[in-house]
Amino acid sequence: MTTITPQTIQAPRHRGTGTRATRVVGIATIIMIGWLAVFGLVISPADRDQGDSVRIMYVHVPSVWLAYLAFIVTAVCSAIHLIGKRHSLGVDRVAGASAEIGVVFMAVTLVTGMLWGRITWGVYWQWDARLTTTALLFVSYIGYLAVRGLEGTREQRARRSAVIGLLVVLEIPLVHWSVRLWRSLHQEATVLGTDLDVSLDGLMLFSLFVGVVAFTLLFIWLVLHRSRTLTMIDLSGDRDLDAALASRRAEGGADRV
Amino acid sequence: MNSSPTSATESVIDIQGLVVVLGGYPALAGADLCVARGEIVLLSGPNGAGKTTLLRACAGMVRPVRGSGQVLGFDLIAEREAIRSGVGMVGHRNGLYTDLTVEENLRFWGAMSGADSDEVAAAASAMEVDGRLASVPVGRLSAGQRRRTALAVLVVRRASLWLLDEPHTGLDAAGRDQLDDLLRRATLSGATVLFSSHEADRAARLATRSVRVEAGRVEVGDG
Amino acid sequence: MNSSPTSATESVIDIQGLVVVLGGYPALAGADLCVARGEIVLLSGPNGAGKTTLLRACAGMVRPVRGSGQVLGFDLIAEREAIRSGVGMVGHRNGLYTDLTVEENLRFWGAMSGADSDEVAAAASAMEVDGRLASVPVGRLSAGQRRRTALAVLVVRRASLWLLDEPHTGLDAAGRDQLDDLLRRATLSGATVLFSSHEADRAARLATRSVRVEAGRVEVGDG
Amino acid sequence: MAEVSRFSVSWAVLMKDLRIERRSRVMINQIIPFSALVMVLFAFALDATNILTRVAPGLIWLAVLFSMIVIVQRGFAVESSDGALEALQAAGVDPSAVFWGKWAALVVQLTVIEVLLVGAAVLLYGVEIRAIGLVLLVTTAISATCGLAAVGTIYGGLAAGVSGRETLLPLLVLPVASPVLIGATRAVEAALGTGGTTISEGWPWLGLLSVFAVTFGVAGSFAFGPLIEE
Amino acid sequence: MAEVSRFSVSWAVLMKDLRIERRSRVMINQIIPFSALVMVLFAFALDATNILTRVAPGLIWLAVLFSMIVIVQRGFAVESSDGALEALQAAGVDPSAVFWGKWAALVVQLTVIEVLLVGAAVLLYGVEIRAIGLVLLVTTAISATCGLAAVGTIYGGLAAGVSGRETLLPLLVLPVASPVLIGATRAVEAALGTGGTTISEGWPWLGLLSVFAVTFGVAGSFAFGPLIEE
């Protein structure tokens, strides 16, 4: 019969959430971000009709794509948690970490996008399909995090949030194809429809590429650390459990008559 | 539920070192319990000892973080669904629909567990919630009448393991006696009963054996 | 509540022919009851007899359609507010804030009834919900621990008439004893207690007199 | 309960919900007036009749959405007030059967609401319904309703257990349901020919709605158990 | 409880509510995202940028209204879940003191929501706030909030006892609150100069709001006892 041994979480060898791997990734991230700054701000040319504002793109676009990636990672981990026989809490923690970081990236997208909008459209926000769907996606994951925050056992938290994580990820295609959806289905030409075809010359494209790589490294670095932090939180919980068990057994006389 | 493997083995409940954590607090701190088919076992113990948690754990309603066990011959962790459909539980709450009448509640549970209307009627009369009360919405019943209804539902369920958390609460003298021989009769027809109570003397009369829960662990006492 | 007129008259509760209709059903069908100051009176009777309704009527929580009466010397219909502030009631529900800790709940009621923190601490220790439990949210307590907290609130209230509906429910052996001498001490300091219970023998030991409620009417039994 | 078919369980749950509804009259006395009220309020908040007819489809579905949240809150308050849902779970009743029962009850109630709201839109906003758009209108309503009901039931079940129920439900439902809001709005616009749209524009949206409905129906049927699980 | 001053009772109730709020985090985690969402949904249901700035004030207040309903539901669910409100009543605690306590707690929460919603409107709807309109804007917000809080508390208390709470509350609150909705909308329009309105047009509406607030404040303070009475 299945005996529950406390889900074995191997404690990191040394204190903190860093390892050689993360340090390498971290350094690489810093270098790439340096590159991105150089390419994005100096080397890459200003856009014909958008001027220097186009440089926002090198943050805006990578951050969205990484947000997508983060949410997909969350979904995959959720699926693994639900389907897998062990219902591992490890993947659940990764899912949580990835979602948190995705929300941050999404926020960056929104902010940079709004700034960009202020420059190019003169307003922070347009009621256009993609922007709205993006906002909805953003709120959906706030909801996801709210569900994670609910009280209950770890398994409960994992199960609930896994389901939500699998449901809300379905909004990504909606966001991604929102422009096309609306253009094909809806008469009004959408704002992004006109604004999005920034003529990307090679150098711009390369800078964008640099940005994507930099943000990807950043994402990996953050996920590693964050999920390890969550692991350690649970771990300390288990350490406390042993202490708690001891005191609980000691109770009897103390707490009661 | 004669389909349950227990017909093979004798022990209906057999758990070792169960640890259940609720909101960071170890409500159960390594509980061992073994109950044989046909027993009526009393769980006694001070407030906060872990009786409710233990009962819920046996019903597969809370997931232990450590330990292992079998209930009705099914594994406590892997086969919760199978356990649940064989277990009948009455907790501190009654689990009734207050907008529905007593009869409608019983009918509903009849439909859930494939009991025909005769069995439903029998259950109602067993706990004396037939007659006038049958057509009264549960929300308009007195505390004891609700408790009676909840117990009638349990009868309808025809469970093979009864887990009762302070079942005598709110019942009048007559009701307590009715409940007691209800349980005795159930055990005669192969069921097993595990119940908690704070009324030492009365409960002792009913129980064939009594165990004491203290600080999240079970201390076998004298039956 | 020494300000209450009862210091003049002796009878704290004095009601005649009380009829209370709940949802079209006469829960009380002409109940007469007379309780003198300092008594501990037990309400016994079958489920659905009307005990809870009678207690709520005495607390001025339900409005009788017929009959008259005085509680704490105030008129039952005209002066409900005055009655209420002198009465402490614990019903089937505990009336606590589950998101707040035990201590916060007690503090809150202290503020409501002008009790200082010493009295609050005293009440907590009287029902043994101090120590670790003090800082636990009520929603995370066991049934009996909640009941203890509700009773501690009652102590904080320092009422002069205690109306308790099955107060022993969920309390362990120790808790029952604590409650009993709590009540005895209260009556020594001029309070009066009217409580319902289904545990005949134990309740009889506590009560100075016991009356039987049957089919919505009170039949004076032997104390 | 091996011997009880999944269907009969769903059926019992559905009948139970409808009976509670018939008895408490919440639908007629409270929810319908509420949704009508929402329509009126929108009209006030905008109070520029010229635009009202144009945005009517959106407002209808927004009102449906808000009404649904209220209905779901009610439908699961009934389950959790005395721990009935937990009892079902403890009895090992097939969760997906319960899901479909609750789902069906919600579909019934939503349908009633929608019919009335469309009527209200005709009266309040001066919306006109063209005969040719009728098929699209009805099919849209059906598939949208199925989708919404699935979402509502899933999250209702999730929220039923937790403490901050009242507030969590709308937060979870609204964003996920809004694709339906968008799709149904466009489809209805096409059906009504709002702003000179043609019927043909409606069908793709109907497709989106159907996909949504199927997805969440399947998801709910599998996920309901894990969600209400302790 | 003769010896306890009415104020200290109200204060205790207020502090209690705020503490529960701080502990459950419902405001930050759920209500604020929800109200933001309502704004987005409205905007999308209308989805015609040109009219958005024009109807923005109405939408802000509509969002406030819906958020308030959710807050009130939560605020009284806390009271009635274990019969706490009934216990207060049974203890003869001055009902009007309780009323003012709950009212104050609601005012605090509404204020937070409003500040955020106005911020959102500036970003999302492109609303611009003129310096000269500021006084009117703030005073409007204050009196509207007081009025709304009074209505919400009165009906929250009424609904707390009955079973169909979830559905009854919105039905009761919305119609009574709609004068506030209208008045506040007009006043804010004037403050923002929406559609070329001038500040002066705002003051009469502000008057209406103040009258409303006072009326319902007084009404609540007297009626709360009878309302929660069995």
Ligand code: HEM
């Ligand atoms: C609040 C405002 C904005 C939001 C929320 C927003 C959101 C997004 C999102 C979600 C994507 C990813 C699309 C996908 O690949 O699925 C995206 C991509 C992009 N956005 Fe924005 N955006 C905003 C404003 C802007 C502005 C003002 C511009 C330029 C004028 C812009 C230019 C782009 C470009 C060039 C891409 C990459 C091309 C593409 O994938 O379509 N965005 N934006």
Ligand SMILES: Nc1ncnc2c1ncn2[C@@H]1O[C@H](COP(=O)(O)OP(=O)(O)OP(=O)(O)O)[C@@H](O)[C@H]1O
């Ligand atoms: N809201 C109501 N509507 C209609 N009838 C009611 C209502 N509440 C109680 N009753 C009926 O009134 C009678 C008395 O109820 P009450 O709760 O006073 O009984 P009781 O003596 O407290 O019973 P118990 O010992 O079970 O607590 C019961 O028969 C009950 O069915």
Ligand SMILES: Nc1ncnc2c1ncn2[C@@H]1O[C@H](COP(=O)(O)OP(=O)(O)OP(=O)(O)O)[C@@H](O)[C@H]1O
């Ligand atoms: N949700 C929870 N979070 C934290 N602690 C909890 C929770 N539920 C119960 N506990 C704690 O677990 C312990 C056991 O609770 P349980 O309800 O099993 O006790 P019990 O034996 O049933 O007590 P009683 O006789 O009062 O019913 C108690 O000390 C209680 O404080």
Ligand SMILES: [Mg+2]
């Ligand atoms: Mg218990």
Ligand SMILES: [Mg+2]
């Ligand atoms: Mg009673």
